[in-house]
Amino acid sequence: MRYANLLIPTLREVPSDAEAISHVLMVRAGYIRQLAAGLYIYLPLALRVMRKINAILREEMNALGAQEIALPALHPAEIWQETGRWYEIGDEMFRLKDRTGRDMCLGMTHEEIMTWLAAREIRSYRELPQVWYQIQTKLRDEARPKSGVLRTREFLMKDSYSFDADEEGLEKSYRRHAEAYHRIFSRCGLDFFMVESDPGMMGGGMSHEFMAPSPAGEDEVAICDACGYAANVELALSDPKRNEPVAWQVEEVYTPGKRTVQEVSQFLGIEPRYFIKSLLVISDSGPVLALVRGDQELHEKKLARIIGKHRPAHKDEIRSALGVDAGFIGPMEQKVRVIADTCLQEGTYVSGANRQDYHVKGIVPGRDFTAEWHDITLAREGDFCVKCNAPIRIQRVIEVGNIFKLGTKYSVPLKAMYLDEKGQERPLVMGSYGIGPARIAAAAIEQNHDDDGIVWPRAIAPFDVEILALNMNDPKTRDLAEAFYRDLRAKGIEVLVDDRDARAGVKFKDADLIGIPTQVILGEKNLKDGLVEVKDRKTKEVKKVEAESVVAYLLTLFS
Ligand code: ATP
Ligand code: MG
Numbered sequence: 001m002r003y004a005n006l007l008i009p010t011l012r013e014v015p016s017d018a019e020a021i022s023h024v025l026m027v028r029a030g031y032i033r034q035l036a037a038g039l040y041i042y043l044p045l046a047l048r049v050m051r052k053i054n055a056i057l058r059e060e061m062n063a064l065g066a067q068e069i070a071l072p073a074l075h076p077a078e079i080w081q082e083t084g085r086w087y088e089i090g091d092e093m094f095r096l097k098d099r100t101g102r103d104m105c106l107g108m109t110h111e112e113i114m115t116w117l118a119a120r121e122i123r124s125y126r127e128l129p130q131v132w133y134q135i136q137t138k139l140r141d142e143a144r145p146k147s148g149v150l151r152t153r154e155f156l157m158k159d160s161y162s163f164d165a166d167e168e169g170l171e172k173s174y175r176r177h178a179e180a181y182h183r184i185f186s187r188c189g190l191d192f193f194m195v196e197s198d199p200g201m202m203g204g205g206m207s208h209e210f211m212a213p214s215p216a217g218e219d220e221v222a223i224c225d226a227c228g229y230a231a232n233v234e235l236a237l238s239d240p241k242r243n244e245p246v247a248w249q250v251e252e253v254y255t256p257g258k259r260t261v262q263e264v265s266q267f268l269g270i271e272p273r274y275f276i277k278s279l280l281v282i283s284d285s286g287p288v289l290a291l292v293r294g295d296q297e298l299h300e301k302k303l304a305r306i307i308g309k310h311r312p313a314h315k316d317e318i319r320s321a322l323g324v325d326a327g328f329i330g331p332m333e334q335k336v337r338v339i340a341d342t343c344l345q346e347g348t349y350v351s352g353a354n355r356q357d358y359h360v361k362g363i364v365p366g367r368d369f370t371a372e373w374h375d376i377t378l379a380r381e382g383d384f385c386v387k388c389n390a391p392i393r394i395q396r397v398i399e400v401g402n403i404f405k406l407g408t409k410y411s412v413p414l415k416a417m418y419l420d421e422k423g424q425e426r427p428l429v430m431g432s433y434g435i436g437p438a439r440i441a442a443a444a445i446e447q448n449h450d451d452d453g454i455v456w457p458r459a460i461a462p463f464d465v466e467i468l469a470l471n472m473n474d475p476k477t478r479d480l481a482e483a484f485y486r487d488l489r490a491k492g493i494e495v496l497v498d499d500r501d502a503r504a505g506v507k508f509k510d511a512d513l514i515g516i517p518t519q520v521i522l523g524e525k526n527l528k529d530g531l532v533e534v535k536d537r538k539t540k541e542v543k544k545v546e547a548e549s550v551v552a553y554l555l556t557l558f559s
Contacts, residue, residue, distance in 0.1 A: 001463070001496050002497055002499050003498040003500050004500045006045075006496075007044055008029075008044070008045060008510070008514065009030040009033075009043070010028060010029055010030045010513055011028045011030070012028075013028075015027045018148065019216075020148060021216065021445065021446055022147070022443070022445035022446045023147050023148030023150070023216075025449060025454050025513070025515075026046065026445065028453075028513060029045070029453055029454055029515065030045060031043055031045050031046035031514075032046050032148065038145025038151070038152045038154070040152055045514060046441070046462075049441050049462050050156065050438065050441065052462075053188060053437040053441060053460050054156075054158070054437055056188060056459065056460075057135060057158045057435060057437065058135070060187075061131075061133050061180065063180070064131065064176045064177070064180050066132065067131065067132055068133055068135075069132050069133070070134050070136060071114070071136065072107070073106055073107050073136065073137050073139065074104055074106060074107070075104060075106070075107050075112070076104060077095070077103035077104060077105055079112045080112050082413050082414055083112055083115075083409075083413045083414065086105070091141055091143075092108060093106075093140070094106040094108075094139050094140075094141055107136075107138060107139065108138055109138060109157075109159065109434070110136075111410050111432055114161040114432075115411055115414045115428075115430065116414055117132075118411070118416045118428055118430075119414050119416035122163060122416070122418055125419065125420050125421060127418070128163060128165045129164045129169055130162070131161070131173060132161050132163075133159065134159060134160075135156060135157070135437070137154060137155070137157075138155055138157045138159075139153065139154050141153055147216055147218075147442070148442060149438040149439070149441065149442050150218075150438075150442045150443075152438065155436055155438055157434050157437075158434065158435045158436075158437065159435075160177065160432070160433045161432050162177070162432075163411075163416075163428045163429070163430055164429045165418065165426070167429060169429060170430070174206075177431065177433045178194065178403060181194070181210055181403065181433075184401075184435065185400065185440070188440050188444060188457060188459060189444055189448065189456075189458070189459055189460065190212050190400065190447065190457075191212060191213060191447055192210055192213075193210070193211055193213075193221075193223075194208050194210055194211075194230070195208060195209050195221045195230040195231050195232055196208060196232065196235065196236075197209040197231070197235065198232060198235050198301060199404055205406075205407055206404075207402065207404040208402070208403050209232060209399050209401070209402050210400050210401035210402070210403075211395075211397035211400070212397060212398045212446070212447065213395050213396070213398075213447075214397065214398050214443060214446040215396055215446075217396045217397040217399070219232060219233075219396070219399050220232070220233045220394050220395065220396055220397065221233060221236070221394070222238060222379040222393075222394055223392060223395055224385035224387065224388060224390055227387050227388035227390065229386075229387045229388070229392070233378060233379050233394065234301045234302070235301075235302065235305075237375050237379070237386040238380070238386060239389075240293065240296060240377075240380070240383050241382070241384070242343075242346065243274060243346075243347045245348070246348050248348050248361050249362050250360065250361070251360070252355070252361075253268065253350075253358065253359050254357060255268070257357065258359075259325075259327025261277055261295075264359055265294065268350065268359075268361075271295070273293055274347075274348075275294025275350050275351065276291050276292075276330070276344060276349045276350070276351035276363065276365075277293070277298075278290075278329040278330060278351060279298055280313040280318050280321060280322065280326070281307075281310040282310060282312075282313050282317060283308055283309065283310040284309060285307075285308070286336070286337070287317065287321045287336045287337075288310065289322075289329070289334055290303055291331055291338065291339070291341060291344060292340075292341045292376060292377050293343055293344060296341065296343070296377040296380075297378045298376055299376060299377055299378045302375060302376045302377070303339065303376050307337075321336060322336070323354070324355065325356060328352040328354065328355060328356055328357065329351075329354065330352040330353055330354045330360060331363075331368075331369040331371065332351075332354060332368055332369045333369070338369070338370070338371040339371060339372050339374055340365065340372070341375065341376050341377045342375050345365060346365075347365070348362060348363065348364055349363045349365070350362075351363055379394065380394065398439060400436065400439045400443055401433075401434060401435040402433070402435075403432075404432050404433070406430040406431055406432055407429060407430065408428070409430075410430060411427040411429070416428045444460060445515075448538075452509075452512035453512045453513035453514065453515050454513065455517070457517075458558075461515070461516055461517050462494075462496070463494045463495060463496040463516045464493045464516070464517065464518065464558060465488060465493055465494070465495045465516065465517075465519070465520055466496045466511050466514075466516040467481050467484055467485060467495060467497040467519075468498045468504075468507045468508070468521045468522065469481035469497060470504040470521065470523045470524070471504070471523075472499055472501050476527055477522050477527060478499075480522055480527065480547060481497055481499065481522055482497075484520060484550065484551065485497045487551045491551065491555060493555075493558065504523070512537065515537060517538065518534065518535070518536060518557060519533075519535040519537060520533070520535075520554070521534075521542075530546055530547050532544070532547050532550055534553065
């Protein structure tokens with residue numbers, strides 16, 4: 001393609017609303033423009049990147065035997081009502097009515113519609129397994145669309161769905177997807193790893209996420225470098241550093257007006273890790289008292305997996321449920337359900353005394369109160385791995401893909417049944433698997449850039465080579481640029497030729513900014529000696545090559 005006719009509106013200044021590097025660079029390098037919050041226009045360079053990624057997705061999906069189909073983005077509400085997700089999902093779902101007043105929604109994912117299809121088209125165990133996929137638009141009214149194309153309200157997703165006769169079959173489909181995902185992200189040039197994750201709104205059993213380390217990520221994972229344990233912090237298990245034993249007698253201590261762990265800890269001169277923090281929450285089935293160690297944080301999602309949806313109790317709810325003000329609550333003699341973090345099973349602590357202005361010192365959990373024990377705290381850097389006891393680290397990551405074992409969560413309500421060998425009707429056992437190509441592109445930029453701009457991994461770069469014809473008024477430069485352009489394309493190499501009537505400095509800056517991996521620089525002075533420069537965008541290494549052998553040289557780079 002010729003730069004002069006292409007829409008590549010590069011900018012010198014940094015857009016004011018952009019924080020993530022990938023956002024800044026995609027706007028500055030002329031890849032994207034924002035239409036409205038979470039809605040982006042993909043300009044020609046970005047579209048080429050997306051096509052490259054989608055081609056890799058298609059190759060790897062086809063290789064595992066998946067079949068590409070296309071489902072509508074507009075769905076009748078009834079199917080979502082049958083699985084219950086119409087009611088469970090909140091404002092994230094775009095809902096609308098058609099002209100007859102019928103409820104509709106815009107597809108945020110396609111479990112329902114794929115299962116609807118399977119219910120009609122799959123009859124017998126002989127047809128199994130089936131794997132269906134699409135690369136299609138999803139719409140989600142995200143609460144905080146931000147960071148450019150990392151989180152948008154309209155985005156492409158490769159979503160595939162497996163249908164098997166039993167758990168064993170699902171296990172195989174799941175594993176094959178995990179393997180395909182490893183190949184996809186490797187081919188796209190990402191640094192990534194797979195972690196255990198929380199199935200969330202998909203429901204079902206096991207799930208894993210594919211995470212690309214980056215400070216722009218919104219997720220955190222706990223990683224043990226010693227044994228390889230890796231899990232989203234939403235469910236990561238870990239052991240905090242143990243408290244040294246203390247020999248305290250049980251005694252009430254007067255702590256007037258001291259409510260928070262911080263305040264009481266300072267007042268008594270005892271470190272926060274010797275405190276029990278008592279937090280009252282209100283769940284659908286009533287108040288629940290959650291206990292965590294004073295230096296730790298309650299993890300809402302971990303608690304939600306045990307007690308369901310909940311919210312912090314208001315002041316008056318605390319008084320009426322426990323008979324004391326917040327700040328002086330303790331776990332002793334409670335009538336409400338008590339859930340305590342497992343690390344509190346050992347040690348001696350200070351907690352509220354259930355009496356205004358008093359705390360109790362010397363509490364031994366198990367002896368002085370009982371509770372249901374669960375891991376409900378946030379894993380932290382320096383905690384110990386529950387598998388091998390080595391210290392764990394916390395890494396910020398971008399979630400680029402997700403795989404779920406759904407089981408029969410969707411096939412049962414949508415009656416997607418098949419006949420087994422004995423002629424008996426059974427529900428299909430399903431999995432679902434998603435990848436966001438825009439997240440791959442943005443994550444690749446997050447991981448591959450320098451001060452001058454993007455450094456694309458070759459497999460997903462918009463072009464393989466950019467020819468910089470520095471002086472278009474020089475006939476020799478013009479002719480050679482044209483000849484290279486023609487010859488390289490004839491060899492299947494994708495070429496952008498900067499044929500603008502612009503200063504050399506502008507061409508150099510733009511080339512580095514848009515990040516095509518190899519630059520061929522045609523300068524008058526070198527051409528006089530029959531030479532051109534080949535520059536590697538990543539290493540910035542420049543090699544002088546004889547003009548006649550440039551095409552052959554480039555071919556060796558790409559083979
Ligand atoms: P997140 O936790 O980041 O919201 P999710 O768990 O909702 O992601 P899935 O529903 O599993 O994501 O979607 C599968 C893939 O689609 C994700 O791994 C991600 O690559 C991509 N994706 C999800 N939401 C968005 C979005 N708002 N914008 C761009 N890509 C997205
Ligand atoms: Mg989401």
